[in-house]
Amino acid sequence: MAYSYSVSQSSMESLIVEVTTHSIEYSTDPSVRDSKANTAHSPVSADETPAIVFFPKSTQDVSVILKACNERRIAVTSFCSGTSFGGCLTSTRGGICISFERMKHVVALHEDDLDVVVQPGLGWVELNDQLEDKGVFFPVDPAPGASIGGMIAMSCSGTNAYRYGTMKEWVISLTAVLADGTVVKTHRRPRKSAAGYDLTHLVIGSEGTLALVTEATLKLAVLPQNLHVGLVTFDTFQQGVDIVVALQRAGHQLEALELADGPQVHAINHSKLAQIEMLEKPSLWLKFAGSSPQLVNDQIETVKGLCEEQKALTYEITSDKARIDILWGARKCIGHALVAMKKNPTDLFVHSDCAVPISNLAALVEGTQKLIQQANADNQVSSPDSKQPWFCTNVGHVGDGNVHSSIICPAADKPQVDEVLRKVARLALSLEGTVTGEHGVGLKQRDALIDEVGIEGINMMRRVKSALDPKGILNPDKVFRLEDDDPTSERAKL
Amino acid sequence: MAYSYSVSQSSMESLIVEVTTHSIEYSTDPSVRDSKANTAHSPVSADETPAIVFFPKSTQDVSVILKACNERRIAVTSFCSGTSFGGCLTSTRGGICISFERMKHVVALHEDDLDVVVQPGLGWVELNDQLEDKGVFFPVDPAPGASIGGMIAMSCSGTNAYRYGTMKEWVISLTAVLADGTVVKTHRRPRKSAAGYDLTHLVIGSEGTLALVTEATLKLAVLPQNLHVGLVTFDTFQQGVDIVVALQRAGHQLEALELADGPQVHAINHSKLAQIEMLEKPSLWLKFAGSSPQLVNDQIETVKGLCEEQKALTYEITSDKARIDILWGARKCIGHALVAMKKNPTDLFVHSDCAVPISNLAALVEGTQKLIQQANADNQVSSPDSKQPWFCTNVGHVGDGNVHSSIICPAADKPQVDEVLRKVARLALSLEGTVTGEHGVGLKQRDALIDEVGIEGINMMRRVKSALDPKGILNPDKVFRLEDDDPTSERAKL
Numbered sequence: 001m002a003y004s005y006s007v008s009q010s011s012m013e014s015l016i017v018e019v020t021t022h023s024i025e026y027s028t029d030p031s032v033r034d035s036k037a038n039t040a041h042s043p044v045s046a047d048e049t050p051a052i053v054f055f056p057k058s059t060q061d062v063s064v065i066l067k068a069c070n071e072r073r074i075a076v077t078s079f080c081s082g083t084s085f086g087g088c089l090t091s092t093r094g095g096i097c098i099s100f101e102r103m104k105h106v107v108a109l110h111e112d113d114l115d116v117v118v119q120p121g122l123g124w125v126e127l128n129d130q131l132e133d134k135g136v137f138f139p140v141d142p143a144p145g146a147s148i149g150g151m152i153a154m155s156c157s158g159t160n161a162y163r164y165g166t167m168k169e170w171v172i173s174l175t176a177v178l179a180d181g182t183v184v185k186t187h188r189r190p191r192k193s194a195a196g197y198d199l200t201h202l203v204i205g206s207e208g209t210l211a212l213v214t215e216a217t218l219k220l221a222v223l224p225q226n227l228h229v230g231l232v233t234f235d236t237f238q239q240g241v242d243i244v245v246a247l248q249r250a251g252h253q254l255e256a257l258e259l260a261d262g263p264q265v266h267a268i269n270h271s272k273l274a275q276i277e278m279l280e281k282p283s284l285w286l287k288f289a290g291s292s293p294q295l296v297n298d299q300i301e302t303v304k305g306l307c308e309e310q311k312a313l314t315y316e317i318t319s320d321k322a323r324i325d326i327l328w329g330a331r332k333c334i335g336h337a338l339v340a341m342k343k344n345p346t347d348l349f350v351h352s353d354c355a356v357p358i359s360n361l362a363a364l365v366e367g368t369q370k371l372i373q374q375a376n377a378d379n380q381v382s383s384p385d386s387k388q389p390w391f392c393t394n395v396g397h398v399g400d401g402n403v404h405s406s407i408i409c410p411a412a413d414k415p416q417v418d419e420v421l422r423k424v425a426r427l428a429l430s431l432e433g434t435v436t437g438e439h440g441v442g443l444k445q446r447d448a449l450i451d452e453v454g455i456e457g458i459n460m461m462r463r464v465k466s467a468l469d470p471k472g473i474l475n476p477d478k479v480f481r482l483e484d485d486d487p488t489s490e491r492a493k494l
Numbered sequence: 495m496a497y498s499y500s501v502s503q504s505s506m507e508s509l510i511v512e513v514t515t516h517s518i519e520y521s522t523d524p525s526v527r528d529s530k531a532n533t534a535h536s537p538v539s540a541d542e543t544p545a546i547v548f549f550p551k552s553t554q555d556v557s558v559i560l561k562a563c564n565e566r567r568i569a570v571t572s573f574c575s576g577t578s579f580g581g582c583l584t585s586t587r588g589g590i591c592i593s594f595e596r597m598k599h600v601v602a603l604h605e606d607d608l609d610v611v612v613q614p615g616l617g618w619v620e621l622n623d624q625l626e627d628k629g630v631f632f633p634v635d636p637a638p639g640a641s642i643g644g645m646i647a648m649s650c651s652g653t654n655a656y657r658y659g660t661m662k663e664w665v666i667s668l669t670a671v672l673a674d675g676t677v678v679k680t681h682r683r684p685r686k687s688a689a690g691y692d693l694t695h696l697v698i699g700s701e702g703t704l705a706l707v708t709e710a711t712l713k714l715a716v717l718p719q720n721l722h723v724g725l726v727t728f729d730t731f732q733q734g735v736d737i738v739v740a741l742q743r744a745g746h747q748l749e750a751l752e753l754a755d756g757p758q759v760h761a762i763n764h765s766k767l768a769q770i771e772m773l774e775k776p777s778l779w780l781k782f783a784g785s786s787p788q789l790v791n792d793q794i795e796t797v798k799g800l801c802e803e804q805k806a807l808t809y810e811i812t813s814d815k816a817r818i819d820i821l822w823g824a825r826k827c828i829g830h831a832l833v834a835m836k837k838n839p840t841d842l843f844v845h846s847d848c849a850v851p852i853s854n855l856a857a858l859v860e861g862t863q864k865l866i867q868q869a870n871a872d873n874q875v876s877s878p879d880s881k882q883p884w885f886c887t888n889v890g891h892v893g894d895g896n897v898h899s900s901i902i903c904p905a906a907d908k909p910q911v912d913e914v915l916r917k918v919a920r921l922a923l924s925l926e927g928t929v930t931g932e933h934g935v936g937l938k939q940r941d942a943l944i945d946e947v948g949i950e951g952i953n954m955m956r957r958v959k960s961a962l963d964p965k966g967i968l969n970p971d972k973v974f975r976l977e978d979d980d981p982t983s984e985r986a987k988l
Contacts, residue, residue, distance in 0.1 A: 112739050113851040113895075135743075155688040166686050168695070169663060184950045190849035192660050192894050193928035194649040194699055196935055196943050196973050197955045201662070201695030205688055222745035245606050249629075251716035251785045291745045294788025355684035357607040400686050401607075434687035441690055449690050456678045460962065461691045467961035468954065479690050 005476070006072045007094035012051050015096070018068045025055040025102075036079040036097040042087045042442075050077060050097035057102045059175055059183055059214040065098055066212065066473075067181030073471050076179075078208045080121055080147035084154055085353075086442025088207050092477040098212060100149050106130055107215060114220045115172055115189060120149025120213050136220040139164035142438070143335070152213050154440040155205030159256045159287075159331070162399030166438065167204055170219045176203050176211035179469035189217055202464070207440055208475040210468050224255055224289030226296045229324040230317035232307050233281040237261055237394070238362040239310045240284040244398050245358060246306050252299050255287035257399040258331050261365070264393035264406075271337035274330035279314055284398070285331045286317070334395055338406050341391050346411045352421055354428035355402035355437030365394050367427045368405045375420035379413055390417070402437035426451065441479045449480065499970070500566045501588035506545050509590070512562045519549045519596075530573040530591040536581045536936075544571060544591035551596045553669055553677055553708040559592055560706065560967075561675030567965050570673075572702045574615055574641035578648055579847075580936025582701050586971040592706060594643050600624055601709060608714045609666055609683060614643025614707050630714040633658035636932070637829070646707050648934040649699030653750045653781075653825070656893030660932065661698055664713045670697050670705035673963035683711055696958070701934055702969040704962050718749055718783030720790045723818040724811035726801050727775045731755055731888070732856040733804045734778040738892050739852060740800050746793050749781035751893040752825050755859070758887035758900075765831035768824035773808055778892070779825045780811070828889055832900050835885050840905045846915055848922035849896035849931030859888050861921045862899045869914035873907055884911070896931035920945065935973045943974065 006012075016026060027033070028051065037049040056062045069076050075095030082089060091097070104121035111134055118127060125144050128137045141158035142151060150156075152174070157166035164170070173187030176199075186199035203211050234240055240259040247254060260268075265280045286303060288296045300317055307315050318324060339349055356364045369392070376390045388410050396403035405424060407417050425435040425448040435448040450458055458480050465472070465480075476482055500506075510520060521527070522545065531543040550556045563570050569589030576583060585591065598615035605628055612621060619638050622631045635652035636645060644650075646668070651660035658664070667681030670693075680693035697705050728734055734753040741748060754762075759774045780797060782790045794811055801809050812818060833843055850858045863886070870884045882904050890897035899918060901911050919929040919942040929942040944952055952974050959966070959974075970976055 110851060110853065112743070112853040114742060115851070155692070157686060157688075161686060165663075166688075168686075168692065169659075178954065182950050182954075184954050185948060186951065188923070188928055188946065189851045189926040190895050190928050190931065191851075192651060192655060192662075192849055192896060192931055194651075194660075194847075194930045194932050194934045195928045195939070195946050196699070196951070197704075197958060198649070198662065198692075198695045198699050199947070199951060199954055201692045202958070205690070205692050210691075222743065225745060248608060249606070249716065251719060253785075290789065291747075292786065292789040292792040294792070295784065295786040298786040298788070353688075355686055357604060357609070357683045357685070359604065359606040401684050402686060429682070432683040434682055434684050434689045436688045437684065437686055438688050440688045445689070452682065452689050453693070454679065456676050457680065457690070457693060460672065460676075460678050460693055463961040464691060464696070464958055467957040 004073070005075045005093040005095060007051070011072050011074060015068055015072060015074060016052065019054060019065055022061065022064045024061050024064065027053045036082070036099055037077065037089045037091055039082045039089065041083065041085045042089060044087070044090045048090045048092065050091045050095060052096040053099050054096060055099055055102045059177065062098060062177045062212055062214050063181040063183055066177055066179055069096060069473055070180045070471055073473060075476050076473050077475055078149070078212050080150035081123060081145050083143045083146045084150055084442065085439045086444040088154070088440060088442040088475070088478055090443060100147070103214065104147070109134070111136065113189070115217055116220055117215060117217045118148050119215060120152070121147050123147045124151065131220065135223050137223050138170065138218055139221050140167055140170055148216055148218070149213050152204050152216060153206065153208050157397070157400070157438040159258055159397060161397060161438070162257055163253060163255045164221060168201060171200055171204055172217040172219055174200055174203055174213050175215035176213050178211050179471065179474050184211070191219065205440065207442065207478050209465060209478055210474065212474070225291055226289055226293050227324065228288040228296055228300060228317055228319045229327045230286040230288070230303065231327045232284045232286070232315050233279045233313045234284070234310060235281065235313065237282045237365050240282055241358070241362045241398060243284065243303070243306045243310060247302065250302055252302055254299060254399070255289045256285070258285040258395070259283070259398040260334070260395040261393060263391065264334065264395045267337040267341050267393055268330055268333060271333065271340040273333035273337050273340070275326045276330055278330060281313055285328065287328070338393065338408065341408045343388065344410065347408055348411055348414060348417060349406065349408050350417055350421060351404045351406040352424045353402070353404060353436045353439040354424065354433050355400060356428055356431045356433030358401040360431040360433065361396065361398060361401050361403065364428055364431055364433065365396070365403055368394065368424050371420055371423050371427065372405065372407060375416055379416045400437065401433070422448070443478060446480055498567070499569045499587040499589060501545070505566050505568060509562055509566060509568060510546065513548060513559055516555065516558045518555045518558065521547045530576070530593055531571065531583045531585050533576045533583065535577065535579045536583060538581070538584045542584045542586065544585045545588060546590040548590060548592050549596045550592060553671065556592060556671045556706055556708050557675040557677055560671050560673055563590060563967055564674045564965055567967060569970050570967050571969055572643070572706050574644035575617060575639050577637045577640045578644055578936065579933045580938040582648070582934060582936040582969070582972055584937060594641070597708065598641070603628070605630065607683070609711055610714055611709060611711045612642050613709060614646070615641050617641045618645065625714065629717050631717050632664065632712055633715045634661055634664055642710055642712070643707050646698050646710060647700065647702045651891070651894070651932040653752055653891060655891060655932070656751055657747060657749045658715060662695060665694055665698055666711040666713055668694055668697055668707050669709035670707050672705050673965065673968050678705070685713065699934065701936065701972050703959060703972055704968065706968070719785055720783055720787050721818065722782040722790055722794065722811055722813045723821045724780040724782070724797065725821045726778045726780070726809050727773045727807045728778070728804060729775065729807065731776045731859050734776055735852070735856045735892060737778065737797070737800045737804060741796065744796055746796055748793060749783045750779070752779040752889070753777070753892035754828070754889040755887060757885070758828065758889045761831040761835050761887055762824055762827060765827065765834040767827035767831050767834070769820045770824055772824060775807055779822065781822070832887065832902065835902045837882065838904065841902055842905055842908060842911060843900065843902050844911055844915060845898045845900040846918045847896070847898060847930045847933040848918065848927050849894060850922055850925045850927030852895040854925040854927065855890065855892060855895050855897065858922055858925055858927065859890070859897055862888065862918050865914055865917050865921065866899065866901060869910055873910045894931065895927070916942070937972060940974055
């Protein structure tokens, strides 16, 4: 089936007429349109931005907009706060954007049930600010700017995933609007249910291609007590992995385990963003908490023993609030520290997002380093125009087996960098892993996804997509190619 | 679209010819056919049993059988061990059954990654027996006879769900066969992924209507340490609920919290299945464990304080292995104890499976008791033929807000009992709950599901079903009515 989308001036004008009869606001200002698609993480050109941005205030508003777009076959992207990677916001087929910035309220808080009902535009940081004095929090912690709607769309996670899981574990139910404007409530408010197909999880991670979320009921956790943070350095990355495996097998559930390699630590030092000067060696951050001080002490004793066994180079664990902020702050500044490694504003900053079973993590990191070093060396030889060597680092949510290998390089080296990241993805798959642990598929990982779930898996997703969005208006081209593309056409690239 | 299924002798014979060319075994023995559909929990008549039972040994075998059935439009049920409720195994449209009893192996155990790959016919008890000496276990604990395939199909849980979650939280990936024989691997082996639609969760809880699972990768947990079990009795059910809410808000994560009412305890005593004589009052079982003895002690101290506040009638917490078995054994015998309350072998034993947000649990139990008492009283007046009063009890996975209200009554009272259970379901929905916390929809809860997710939710499920199984061969009539039924035709019954 070939998809043809309305992009004409007249269809956009008739859309505006219909939608505004419902008092829904919109903008066609170029800077507003640009801001909904063109982000630092996923730069796009002017013709890849939406023609109109709508600002619904309710589920009903979203239903009106989608129904009108579906009738006209106008493509629809959606926007919460624009922190996603991989081009998920790109208006590949023209069309409009639904921005959730006027839907960012807490609808209801149920303290005794440890749940909260929120609108999609609300940021997780803002949500937690509102919850703090109640002693509870929402534990999924991606980039600080991220909003609940985008976090659901991308099935994201963060440093807390090791202890608390990802978005898949923290959403009780959704109100979602299908392409034709139908409003579905996937579930009610009990923490468990076996009532029919799991529509909640079908929408989580579907990247705005199956339905738009207008309300979410989220589980909450009690704020961690007896917080301690540790920072340990080793000679090798593998030593850090070994400690994590040993902690898991001993049944110790820490709050977070984050492992960086030496070059990553060098970037932190170089950026001067951290308040400490770190040893530029593989470094493991550990976060401990628990309802009992003794539990935390037991965990710390176990870690201490393991660090002695592994001959750790440096070792520090603290419960001092100011010192915790300094140690954890060094981990949290990594994104900005990498950007600061650019020698030139036009330099690229790209990264992988692979996750593997934890016993394969060291092999992934080692193999990735080899692949990147080789590509870097080849590039020096083959591209006399870009003699600047790449800067490469690894940092991992190691408890989850999820690692981000980053490359900073001249813009001219994009083809070589893309090629090596494809090799890294293939390596992760050969280690029984995934090409995207937490960032999602978007446009960038579509070909890798074919290798991950096979064309059978892609076609199963396509059948679901066609069933729920037969005109293909919701975020077309994301996750997998539309059926008028040859799904295998670009496989040679992987 | 009207569904018409092949049930003729000739189509069954040609199916056998085709399937047996692949050396796949089968049986048409009436007792074998009966055993795959007619169970104690869901009795069916002879014409609701499958015409043929196939015994595949591999994913490829299942693919061959489904492809052959799809070509002929022969309906397919599947069988693991037959412990489900609600009629999920019934051959409503004739057809065949795929029995997984020759696919019950552990395929691979990855101790360092805390995961295991298994076939669907393996029981969770047998799996845990094989894992015990490794110090790990699979924590989802429904009825002891249940197998992994059925547990995935029904999205089940059990007493451990409060601490560990349900099947939704413990499956990493699935190999599943679609109706047309296509084999899909939903995911690889990392513990987290954001790679496209969540096909794993789409299959979990779909009751054999979307795909048949032939292999599952499951997460494992480390065996609990420092185990203690407690049993506390109160004057009112609400007091037990209050303690559970207070424990949650204090951030204490117990292993299990099970609450029974006085009549339920009477059934335990009456059955003589437990090795203790219990006080016939609302009773709370608590299970404590943790990597640190101090953690468990802190939890016990908190419980002790709460029990004093609530003026508990009796209180016991023990770490003695023999005494733990006695106390917990009293909880685990409840199913058999209820059956033993039948005065007559033909008496019915029916129960609800509602779950609500925990703050509404006491209202659900109280309201349910009133509804059942009223119906019981009305029944005494209106049915002079069945003067035997109903015996009614409540037992709940209280940490999850999930309660089973049971009724034992003469078979002649079925219409009245069905009617009151429909009222109980409506009550749960009015309390923001679900009509099925862990048993699934099957045939019995289809109408209640319409009220739970709306006709919009049902139609979303139907669209997914039609996309993946366009001929509707997989377990037809389960979860929702086929499209040739009027989906609202029996709503008046609810």
